[in-house]
Amino acid sequence: MLVYWLDIIGTAVFAISGVLLAGKLRMDPFGVLVLGVVTAVGGGTIRDMALDNGPVFWVKDPTDLVVAMVTCLLTILLIRQPRRLPKWILPVLDAVGLAVFVGIGVNKAFLAGTSPLIAICMGVLTGVGGGIIRDVLAREIPMILRTEIYATACIIGGIVHATAFYTFRVPLEQASMIGMTVTLVIRLAAIRWHLKLPTFALEDKS
Amino acid sequence: MLVYWLDIIGTAVFAISGVLLAGKLRMDPFGVLVLGVVTAVGGGTIRDMALDNGPVFWVKDPTDLVVAMVTCLLTILLIRQPRRLPKWILPVLDAVGLAVFVGIGVNKAFLAGTSPLIAICMGVLTGVGGGIIRDVLAREIPMILRTEIYATACIIGGIVHATAFYTFRVPLEQASMIGMTVTLVIRLAAIRWHLKLPTFALEDKS
Amino acid sequence: MLVYWLDIIGTAVFAISGVLLAGKLRMDPFGVLVLGVVTAVGGGTIRDMALDNGPVFWVKDPTDLVVAMVTCLLTILLIRQPRRLPKWILPVLDAVGLAVFVGIGVNKAFLAGTSPLIAICMGVLTGVGGGIIRDVLAREIPMILRTEIYATACIIGGIVHATAFYTFRVPLEQASMIGMTVTLVIRLAAIRWHLKLPTFALEDKS
Numbered sequence: 001m002l003v004y005w006l007d008i009i010g011t012a013v014f015a016i017s018g019v020l021l022a023g024k025l026r027m028d029p030f031g032v033l034v035l036g037v038v039t040a041v042g043g044g045t046i047r048d049m050a051l052d053n054g055p056v057f058w059v060k061d062p063t064d065l066v067v068a069m070v071t072c073l074l075t076i077l078l079i080r081q082p083r084r085l086p087k088w089i090l091p092v093l094d095a096v097g098l099a100v101f102v103g104i105g106v107n108k109a110f111l112a113g114t115s116p117l118i119a120i121c122m123g124v125l126t127g128v129g130g131g132i133i134r135d136v137l138a139r140e141i142p143m144i145l146r147t148e149i150y151a152t153a154c155i156i157g158g159i160v161h162a163t164a165f166y167t168f169r170v171p172l173e174q175a176s177m178i179g180m181t182v183t184l185v186i187r188l189a190a191i192r193w194h195l196k197l198p199t200f201a202l203e204d205k206s
Numbered sequence: 207m208l209v210y211w212l213d214i215i216g217t218a219v220f221a222i223s224g225v226l227l228a229g230k231l232r233m234d235p236f237g238v239l240v241l242g243v244v245t246a247v248g249g250g251t252i253r254d255m256a257l258d259n260g261p262v263f264w265v266k267d268p269t270d271l272v273v274a275m276v277t278c279l280l281t282i283l284l285i286r287q288p289r290r291l292p293k294w295i296l297p298v299l300d301a302v303g304l305a306v307f308v309g310i311g312v313n314k315a316f317l318a319g320t321s322p323l324i325a326i327c328m329g330v331l332t333g334v335g336g337g338i339i340r341d342v343l344a345r346e347i348p349m350i351l352r353t354e355i356y357a358t359a360c361i362i363g364g365i366v367h368a369t370a371f372y373t374f375r376v377p378l379e380q381a382s383m384i385g386m387t388v389t390l391v392i393r394l395a396a397i398r399w400h401l402k403l404p405t406f407a408l409e410d411k412s
Numbered sequence: 413m414l415v416y417w418l419d420i421i422g423t424a425v426f427a428i429s430g431v432l433l434a435g436k437l438r439m440d441p442f443g444v445l446v447l448g449v450v451t452a453v454g455g456g457t458i459r460d461m462a463l464d465n466g467p468v469f470w471v472k473d474p475t476d477l478v479v480a481m482v483t484c485l486l487t488i489l490l491i492r493q494p495r496r497l498p499k500w501i502l503p504v505l506d507a508v509g510l511a512v513f514v515g516i517g518v519n520k521a522f523l524a525g526t527s528p529l530i531a532i533c534m535g536v537l538t539g540v541g542g543g544i545i546r547d548v549l550a551r552e553i554p555m556i557l558r559t560e561i562y563a564t565a566c567i568i569g570g571i572v573h574a575t576a577f578y579t580f581r582v583p584l585e586q587a588s589m590i591g592m593t594v595t596l597v598i599r600l601a602a603i604r605w606h607l608k609l610p611t612f613a614l615e616d617k618s
Contacts, residue, residue: 019612020614022557022612023612023613023614024613024614025557026611026612026613027557027558027611027612028560028561028562028563028564028608028609028610028611028612029564029609029610029612030561030563030564030567030609031556031557031558031562031563031564032612033563033567034536034540034556034563035557045462048464049255049461049462049464050251050255050261050262050265051261051265052255052258052260052261052262052265052464054464055462055463055464056462056464058530058533059462059463059464059526059530062527062529062530065529065530065533066529076612079614085614114265115268117268117271117272118264118265118268118271121264121271124240128240132343136342136343136548137544137548137554137556137557138557139553141345142343144237144240144343145231145233145237145241145343145344146233146237148234149234149236150234150237151234151236151237151239151240152234152235152236152237155236155239196234197234197235197236198234198235199232199233199234200225200228200229200232200233200234200235200238200282201229201230201232202226202229202230202285202291255461256457256461256467256468256471257467257471258460258461258464258466258467258468258471259467320471321474323474323477323478324470324471324474324477327470327477330446334446338549342548342549347551348549350443350446350549351434351437351439351443351447351549351550352439352443354440355440355442356440356443357440357442357443357445357446358440358441358442358443361442361445402440403440403441403442404440404441405438405439405440406431406434406435406438406439406440406441406444406488407435407436407438408432408435408436408491408497
């Protein structure tokens with residue numbers, strides 16, 4: 001099943017994004033492992049706690065957990081010696097993981113019988129959760145707070161996904177693919193051309 | 207039922223507080239939406255995860271979620287053009303949300319059959335949870351860590367609420383009103399007159 | 413039962429570590445109380461939410477919660493006047509709590525019927541969770557992100573614990589003691605001699 005493999009890929013790229021961020025912080029390998037794994041499984045963990053659907057997914061089936069661990073260890077081993085990474089690597093990996101995880105979150109919520117609104121929220125939560133934890137722990141400004149289109153991409157992708165499935169009766173797997181593609185394309189375009197929505201800014205009378 | 211309407215109000219003011227904080231960070235509208243919604247429903251979400259009372263409240267009944275979303279969107283639209291906001295707005299909105307949510311947390315815990323101690327803890331958790339997440343994401347110093355009476359207001363309000371209900375057999379709805387009023391009055395007084403408890407400070411032998 | 417008393421001790425030392433960190437931030441006593449309690453029960457709370465084993469442990473049995481509260485209040489009262497604390501106090505207390513909580517997390521996971529891999533993860537989560545929340549709230553660099561062996565100690569202790577129980581059929585209580593000792597000794601040695609693993613560092617092409 002295609003979604004199964006996309007889940008593996010999303011987990012792996014988020015794990016790599018955690019490892020790369022950790023690489024800037026001069027952590028030891030096991031700290032790196034923890035940060036990578038938390039990034040990879042964090043969003044889905046919060047989703048499953050909120051849905052209260054039994055133990056979280058990696059307790060029920062450790063596949064994703066093992067994928068995250070192995071990916072972290074391989075990444076640490078393979079790019080062991082300091083080398084210069086182009087600056088776009090981290091956002092692009094994050095974009096792929098984001099697109100996949102929004103789709104998977106929407107799917108899991110629909111399979112748990114929720115309404116489209118809750119499904120979209122679960123998608124956004126799954127997509128942005130891991131990256132937020134990663135950035136908060138690493139004391140980076142969370143990507144979702146930056147001006148480039150980020151939450152917007154997740155929300156639009158989630159809405160397209162839920163609408164395709166719920167309104168147009170597209171089968172769930174195809175609806176996922178459409179939604180993921182929309183999220184990914186918007187996010188990559190935002191990275192490539194520095195697309196921004198007009199920001200919402202207030203001044204303080206301080 | 208009065209508590210129902212207070213819940214709506216608490217959700218709305220916390221959502222506005224998230225939007226106003228986001229306004230200082232020059233985020234895009236959908237990032238603002240996410241920050242506002244997380245602030246509004248974050249505390250109750252942690253409470254429901256801890257009580258393990260089925261899916262969290264906004265999955266069971268999306269009213270609060272919709273209220274938070276609509277409030278965020280209206281706030282973004284209505285105060286769209288940059289303008290100077292007086293400095294006390296954010297703390298005062300936070301105080302109203304805090305008072306209401308402490309009361310609602312205590313209520314929900316009593317309805318789930320917990321002891322008064324746990325009910326007070328759930329009240330504090332519900333009250334401070336959303337604001338802590340908001341401030342951590344926005345990289346502000348969490349309000350609860352500042353010196354002005356904050357945690358103190360929640361704890362006293364929660365104790366009054368639980369004592370009124372549990373010891374003096376005041377009906378739960380009236381007990382809620384008394385507790386909420388106590389939290390709100392203490393917090394507003396602390397903001398107005400910069401009331402502080404003596405701080406607990408240690409020095410480092412560094 | 414020895415593990416029961418160790419749990420009390422772990423809770424108390426983590427609570428003290430939260431209070432001592434709060435002491436650097438000039439918070440008021442109730443803010444200190446909240447930070448101390450969250451540090452003491454935070455890791456186990458996340459573990460129980462992930463295992464979805466009914467309400468979290470302190471809702472089921474408030475002993476640890478009361479221990480954390482009383483410890484915080486006593487610590488605040490007894491070291492009320494500013495005095496110079498040696499710099500190693502916080503890391504050493506953190507190390508004791510860490511070792512105990514990793515062991516308790518592994519135990520609880522085994523008692524809930526999980527595989528050794530999940531048990532080790534639950535141990536690490538229980539051990540590092542409270543301290544991470546403490547450090548994020550207090551805007552310190554989380555200990556787990558620093559270079560001194562930290563995550564490493566938890567992971568090795570957890571692996572020894574799980575292997576002793578699962579592979580060598582050591583009774584769970586003895587296995588816990590062995591694992592906790594390993595975590596503690598590694599962590600204390602790391603603090604004493606500033607042991608570090610080679611760090612994993614990448615450069616940015618910025």
